[in-house]
Amino acid sequence: MSRVWLPCGHYHQSYAKDQGWWQTPVIKLKMLLLLGIVLLGVPLLLPGYWVGVCTIIGYTAMGALGVQLLIGYTELITLGHGAFIAVGAYTSTMLVLHFPWPEVLVDLGLAYPLSIVVAGLFAGIWSVIFGLPTIRVKGFYFILTTIAAQFITVDLILTQYVSKIGGRAQSIKIPSDAAKIGPWTMSGDVKPYLLMAVLLILMVMVTANLLRTKRGRAWMAIRDNDVAASTMGINVFYHKLLAFFVAGAMAGVAGAFWVSNTSAMSPEHFPWFLSLKLVGVILIGGIGSIHGAILGAAFWVLVGEFLQMGVLPLADYWPNVLMSFTFLKTAFFGLIICAFLNFEPHGLAYRWWQIKNYFNLWPFSY
Amino acid sequence: QAEEIKIGGIMDTSGATSDVGKDYATGMVDAINWINDHGGVNGKTIDYTWFDYGYRVPEAQTKYSMLKRMGVVAVMGWGTADTEALSTTVMEDQIPYISASYSAHLTDPKDSRYNVFAMADYSTAARAALTAWYDKKWPKHPDYGERKPRLGCFYMFASPYCSAPIEALKDQARILGFKIGPDQDVSLTALDTKSQIMAMKKFDPDVVWHGNTSMSAAATVKDAKALDLDATWILNIWAFNDNLHRLAGKAAEGVMGAAPCAEFGQDFKNMDMLENAAKEYHPGTPLEERFKPTVQAWANALILWEALKRADEAGEITGETILKEGFESMDGYEIGLGAAPVSFSSEDHRPTGKVRVQEWKDGSFDTVEVVDLKKRWPKKWADEWLGY
């Protein structure tokens, strides 16, 4: 297989940048602006529906970030990441609903936030279990293990056993006041969105930091050349498991977040398609880039929305075929993915890099 | 310009269940158009906006919130997972949610006050079908009176729809005095079920429940015939339709099932209305391609129509009035279409206890018996069976 080497690591162009987050005033300004948009702009300016869409984007991005870590940074191809989101979601649900929390904690609204943490840890550990075969199995053969993770976790354990806890089979009802953080009940459009935004920002920060320190570099080394990595003193197996843990934990947090955005939890929230979608998201966004995961999620969700919107007006003119249009929508979505990868095989993040490079060289391209 | 009533729809026309979902969605559009062309809701027209959610729960959630934003007063829904995922939300928003999932879980107003549907829920249907067999077929069996009848179950354990009525079915079997054999897991996409049939043969059942949809039902029925499993098959609602005999051929002979409503084109009250509407609003789709989901869609549309009218007469049309003045005031409302009259109350959203049970015989569906569970087991109906 031939490979094109692209920058898919992490960059710090100057000595100083290595030390912190916001170095120059310009970057600081940019970051603040971005934060402002994310935390204030979106919830205040967008209509509720679009806030909801943004929440879905964020949820997708949280899942995709873990997949990015595994595929984009460690080259552990996973087609079963949905399983760990599910584990997180169920852990949190179970904890919130059935765990005998001390009254104080419930009153203070800490039960749910704590459950998010536990969900993250538990999903991380669960994910490590399915990472164990990496000690021998590599490449595409490994994806079988991840698919197994999906089926064993969601289709067997969650569906058959966990879902039946607490009475009604298959779907566990989540009362609207179950997801409570401090005094706020997570309901409506804006509050779940804000929770999502905070969690996502945190995750991006953690990922970015990990990637520029020891562990992250080790992951990338394993991705690029695991034999060489082992001769550099990197314990390849341990680091793979670590990647699984971190990615699984992020998925778990995403799942726990989902609890605040649904009123019943059932295994059908986490179909295999979800896992596949997460991989699609990072491919569209760009392999090996953090903002790729977010851009990809936005692209995926928004294209779906716009296609949906595009079909609606047609209903008035052509009601007969509207039904068939839903298939054209599917087909079109497929076409967009194909076309996208044909013209941007390295994803959105790569185009971003190109533009930056172009401007760096711009006046003097020689 | 007449006043408009905004109704939303969340349908699956492109996802995993689109084989039946599309027909349902089409029928729904027919029905709403027809309603608008026949007086609307006391002169007001219905403005119906629907989305395809591809059988994906998160999408259903965003679609729902979009509909809410548009100001709909009621939503026509589809699958079990998404309906349940939204049930608390719709209760808070006070938007009645009329689904094609007849899961019995949705019938307890304590948990899901705003969920309604027009036909016997899965559990009631399953109980009725088994009872009908017990009433009509078992007495003709050579072993009648000598031993307990034996029941075996085939269904996909992992699917919510398939496993939803199992508990109720087994409960009913115990009430009627059946011996219950081991369950067999059959995937919705099973190609071949010979080994399950062989395993079931050891138990030698008299009656077998199949809880999936038509494709895997056809596969099991065919294999059962090939392997001489001599038992009567009872199929779950979404399996017992015209597709069955098309797929299973001769093996479909004698298969039973609950038919909470009629097949498309069968001679029942209001059916002419469906046919005319189908011809008028979707001339591109030949009538042969319309089947039961269309009828099911109509049934849901018709009860909503009635509820809207009642709400309108009581004053103003809002989600709350539709539920309270509309649905919950219905007592024995006749839909026609072979469905039993429906009643809702604020304690009980089971539409009916009365189910028609049919069998496929000589090229048509024959009614075996109309079972009225509510009348037969009034105490259990009232105290035990709600919501599972």
Place this chain on the structure above:
Amino acid sequence: MLQTSGSSQSTPLLQLKDVHMQFGRLAALSNIDLTVRKGEIYSIIGPNGAGKTVMMNCINGLYRPQQGDIYFKGSRINHLRPYHRANLGISRTFQKIELFGGMSVMDNIRLGRHIYLRSGVLSGSFFLGKAKREEIETRRIIEEEIIDLLEIQHIRDKTVGMLPYGEQKRVELGRALAMDPELLILDEPLAGLNLEEVEDMVRFIMDVNQEERWRVTCILVEHDMGVVMDISDRVYVMSFGRQITEGTPAEVQQDPEVIKAYLGEEDIYATRK
């Protein structure tokens, strides 16, 4: 030209005793005995397919010989995995460049310092405390000692996959040096370089071998006889997995068997037409 610092050179750093490595029916190494002393440049030469790379792989743990023992600093390391041996101070470069193609030059070299970094996942996640301090320190070491030594300032932020071959070789050496190794295995470091680059590379090797800061013992696998004969302290010649001879460059050069199996009659580096 031998013996610059007598006493330390006599201590054995690495010993292979009767090492035997078999792939299917092919004996890639048989009865290999050799001793590399501290501080020397020890060259291994032999025709293509002689088993040199296999031997290097055995030393740093990528292969496990079926038989025989490997001692490093006096202790037996047969059972240790490669990352473990790296921790002990064995580092290497590869014949067919094995860089981390998607990462920048800096990050590649930083990876060399992996074993010296101690911070945990948590402090790494938030880039606080120890992790931050360590990173800055690493950066300093790399900038001041390695990048400066190898003269690769101008490419340090480039992705290595895009660099030309010659520069990649240099980066690879930099990465190996970042580990502050005691034993540096160089597998054909000069292949594919032109004269000027060869000279540079040789200079680096000499530097790290002799300068007080490094004092690295080197095992050099190379086909460039001009360099091997000039800079090695001792030369080990092998063919078909077996030792042919061992000795000082001058001795080896004269050995008829070596000439027959490896060097050939002509001196290709001097003659024309």
Place this chain on the structure above:
Amino acid sequence: MELFLMTLVTGIMVGGIYALIALGWVVIYKCSGVLNLAMGELTLIGAYVSWWLYSTGIPFVVCVFLTIIIGIILGILTERIFLDRLIGQPLLSVIMVTVGLSFFFRGTAMFIWGPSTKTFHPPVFPQESIHVGMLSITPVFFWSFLVVIGLLIALVAFFKYTRWGLSMQATADDETAALSLGVSVRFVYAASWSIAFITAGIGGALLANINGLNINIAHLGLVVLPAVIFGGLNSIPGAIVGGIVIGILENMTGTYLTQIVPGGIKTIVPFIFLVIFMMFRPHGLWGWVRIERV
């Protein structure tokens, strides 16, 4: 004993169907190193095309033949339109394109033919089973088994004895090097997709005869993944053996294990088994061993 034998035979027969679809998967992997996640949809298209032809009154054998021809055309078109620009690009991108293709194919097929369940009318194969001793075999399965064996021989011969067979494998190994030797990678892609379309077409046509066809046929594309992995991603005989082993395994579990461990275990046990199996053979039965040489 009878139960065991029946389970075994059922497993083999169902395995034959898996093998049929697995073949297409392996061919594409073998030639381009790409995991084709659209395999289910190829089967779907094959099934619909042959059903559609049959419903116009053409004899079944001719239908299958025409399906094959249409498959070849579609294979070439797929390469031209969707994959040509991706030659030399990262494999994962190509894999994702197959995901895009799966949406595209599914949507298009459903747009053309509608989602409702279709059946071959009149049935092509007799619905009654053939009885051999105490065993009973559905004719469709029997035929597909024969087809699988035929395809196995044809494909193995193709890869072993033809110039293109070798060059295609070389392409999967190193595209750039193959290009530099004048192997047309576009042709290789087109050919491999055509072959996949052919096997999917035949497989789909037979499959649709079993329980009719609707969108759920696409599901099979993934069910066969364990089979492919078990056999080794680039081994044609491996796909067949894998298909059969997985078929048997599923049915054995279904028969003997579901009672003990209830719940969906039938489709899951093959995965569990495979995860364990791969600890001993990380490249399946006959897959290419990953070369880690420095």
Place this chain on the structure above:
Amino acid sequence: MDQNGSILNIQNIEVRYHEVILALKGVSVSVQRGRVVALLGANGAGKSTTLKAVSGLLATEDGKVTDGSIEYEGRRIHNSHAADIAKQGIIQVIEGRKVFEHLSVEDNLKVGAHLRKSGSVKDGLDLVYHYFPRLYDKRGETAGFISGGEQQMLVVGRALMTEPKLLLLDEPSMGLAPMLIQEIFSIIHKLNEEEKITILLVEQNAKLALTVSSYAYILENGRIVMDDYSDKLWENEDIKDFYLGLSDKGGKSFRNIKHYKRKKRWLT
């Protein structure tokens, strides 16, 4: 050098990678039919890029000829498909020993014969085995497992199997034992003399390259800085100094190298 009779004519090409990285800034090379032409230059000068531009393999690395033209026997070939170019008889031996790792040595060679008429495959194999007996010993082995030098022989041998008209050799001697280096250059010489293959040679071993070639170009930083007949270059002081290492008074040893650093580029 006159343009007539040249089989390959590269005129003032500019090559970009990823649309932004400019690797060649105007390179013109002309190769006479039946000659060996050498391309020398420091690392990163763009030698490999030039060859890839000719063979069309640039596309696989997201590179493109953005200016100038490449003509082969009068036809413009730049930016056409690599396989089509190969069909016209231009074969590149890629640097980095890209063997088909999972195929056996003999199968590797057979893939090389892809463009040959089927009958002559055996002749091709005989020829390659004749030149590289070592490959004959290893013919059944999986190519990924043979030694680096053997892989180098294999890629050169594989290219010979294609019966090229114009052979683009990228560092053929890399990693070969001294004896084999002599061998491979005599093979290059023979191929040129006996099989009448035109060769464009990129080689770091300037002495040998200038020995076998009749004309040579020096590439620095994406530009041609000097070109002349090989004999003339051999006499050139700069070349002697930087490429041949002959300018020093005799007896220079690599040991003493550290005492002087040289840095000179023609144009930068």
